[in-house]
Amino acid sequence: MAPSPPSADIAAAYEEAMRELMALRRERAALDRKLRSDRRLRPWQVELLKLQRYLEDEGLRMIVLFEGRDAAGKGGAIRRVTRYMNEKHYRVVALGRPSEEQRSQWYFQRYVAQFPAGGEIVLFDRSWYNRAMVERVFGFCSRKEYQDFLQGVPGFEKDLVRQGTVLVKLYFSVTKQTQARRFERRLTDPLRQWKLSEIDMQAQSRWDDFTDRKYEMLLRTSTRSAPWVIIRSNDKQQARLNTMKVILNAVDYKERSTELDFTPDPQIVVPGQEEIAMMQAEFRRNGRFTG
Template sequence: MGQRAERGLRPWQVELLKLQAHLEAENLRMIVLFEGRDAAGKGGAIRRVTRFMNEKHYRVVALGRPTEEQRSQWYLQRYVAQFPAGGEIVLFDRSWYNRAMVERVFGFCSAKEYRDFLLGVTGFEKDLVRQGTVLLKLYYSVTREVQAARFERRRTDPLRQWKLSEIDLQAQDRWDDFTTHKYEMLKRTGTRAAPWLIVRSNDKERARLNTMKVILNAVDYKGRDRELDFTPDPEIVVPGIEEIALMEAERRNSGKFTG
């Protein structure tokens, strides 16, 4: 991302500091989930969102594979242990929705564990929101071609090779499986209390700016700069229910999902 584009984010990064101060003053809790395929731009968006934030009042959580002990626990237990205290924002770089996509596609959970998750997660989230936590669920969406190009850059750039994992190498071959599970996840876990928002992230710069706007719109904080445009770009941010409709239309027209 060029310096000019980085500077262009500054006004909204200032607003994010105001949001943090408001959460602290009001003792509010906020959780933002960053989901999506590998190389969809989740990590880059998180870095821009948090770049100037007060480190005392936010955490980025990216959990690895569960231990054997954790596998014996209630599935959501290790995520709940990372939840925010009053005045804090927690940003999950992948979340409990691992079970709905990555774990199921790669066989890391059973069919029953997958079904149980889909049945239970909506009630869990409704209760979380009812008790005052601000919850945002963002799904970063890239095309197959853009994902392939980003993987190739990771493969050939020594500064990015560490990002390329064994699962990344299989992601393109399993594209259709991921798409099917994306559809099921959006359809079965989006609710009025905790809806999904799709962030089109082929263009990283626009995705990052619009991510900030979505987060800033989630809370009516004090001192908002009325001169700034807080309206998300409808070409970049799409409600989950609209994405479901687009995917269903695509399946009717071509016989399969592609995005």
């Protein structure tokens, strides 16, 4: 006698088990990729420790700005950069909305209060450039406040550098399609849903507005003393590695490895002036910016 076919309940349970198995395999593969990537970063994290010791020994101050669109990979890069650093000599600063009292103060005041002492690195997860991007796009500042900022920030940064602070300005750049995929993952992954804010939900529909503000920000504030560096971050792993190289190249610290190649990948790291030129050429071709 031929065996009877499995019941619908057994078939459904089998299909569910297979889906769970495939999901586990995908998670394992993702974990393996992450571990391989982290191992690749270790030599550069050792160099960051050397840099940190040098800043401490020399009493130097360093500020690194992490700017860019939502879901561009700023937070992940900061975590990799600081993973093995001496916690006594670095801080990550991510300021929330200003209070009413802070809104009545000089705009830079609450950022200056977070500046490093000698021997310290401060990494800003978004910085005073909020005014040039998010605040302007969403109307959180007036046009006059926006223009006053763009006019004043080059002198503010020039004075900061003149007085001995090492300033590195990083702008993380992703495509619209990559940002959409990352938002979708945040929306569906319970472990990432906390990252999705109301501002994030509007980022795709305001894409062109952010692009226009990006261009004006780079044009007005990428200066000889404080240039912007663009990090192409569609590939998070390459973005993190090259971010470390840019930071390490900002200081001529002691005991630098002679075995590592500190040259950034030109497909990942683009000087601000080159990005401006590329955006201008794109505007001439298409009548609009898209990147």
